[in-house]
Amino acid sequence: MYDIIIVGAGPAGLTAALYAARANKKVLVFEAKSPGGQIINAHLVTNYPGVKSMSGSEFAENLYNQVIDLGVEIKFETVLSIDEDKNVITNKDTYKAKSIILATGADNRKLNIENEDKLVGKGISYCATCDGNFYKNKVVAVVGGGNVALEDVLYLSDIVSKVYLIHRRDSFKGSELTLKEIEKKDNVEILYNSTVTKINGVDKVESIVINNNEQDQTIKIDCLFVAIGQEPKNIVFKNVIDIDEKGFINTKDGVHTNIEGIYVAGDARNKLLKQLTTAVSDGSIAATVAIKEMEK
């Protein structure tokens, strides 16, 4: 029996583990893919108080090592379901805890158009910092309008010959500061009110079709970087946990789910601001509340 089982080893889950381990609780963290969460894709973190500039992966690596050094157990297993009695069923076994913290985060949203899945790694990418270097002096496009898309454009503009930034609206949700930096770049062309409707290519991406005000335009590119946001991964909990129509976990106070002893932290929950700062804040609060209520 564990004191706390945490589902997800991103910043929220690992921070919860850090707090719980420092309170001498027996903690188990499940991670289906790799630890670190979405922040591992961030070229630079520049909005975390006290850290002027650090790569996302360095932040994740430090946090992971900090948690491992405290003796937290991390199992790379996929959680298939949980129940009200705090049983956690994975692809390998069933585990029991006094409390559960759901910190499942979110996955990259896909465009869901033809050829997208087929051409991943052949000119379709969801990680500019991973794949940008393979497109030195080539032409690429980034689709999206948030911070990730803008950061990706800025990063890629120093590597490739040209970047198209494609956004479906007439203004950006992402940082104005980053947008100003982008506007200074000669090799970036912004296409507003535009959507990617088609990906052309057999063995690799050759071009994409952009729809702008009902007019189609084909542009030749070598890679399309998709940065259109994230979607939650809470579907496996829906029989037990109250989830909103978009798949995020509902909470009344930002930490409690509808089930006693099951808490939520990070991007998995319905909240206003999904950032590294709020993820670690959620993780620390969830662990503290879980411990307090466990000891009642």
Place this chain on the structure above:
Amino acid sequence: MVKEIKDTEYKSIIKDNKKVVIDCYANWCGPCKMLAPVVDALSEELKDIVFCKVNVDEAEVITGEYEIMSIPTLLIFEDGILKEKVVGLKSKSELEEIIK
């Protein structure tokens, strides 16, 4: 254990071993770094399979031969022939299924 190999070594490794997994990574790739503990765990469990990793910045032959344009990529060889090319992060259970 995951052994770091050089571009020049991989041909003999895939020839001399029944099954080989090569993790193609780079130091500038965050997801690659964070995939490392998962690949380590797989190598501990699947002892009859040889696990290697190669830095794509120093491996023009492998990246050219297998057209690696996205990392992390896992190359899975059986009897010297490429059986699967796994691009991006996958769950450990998915990787187990693919590799076994």
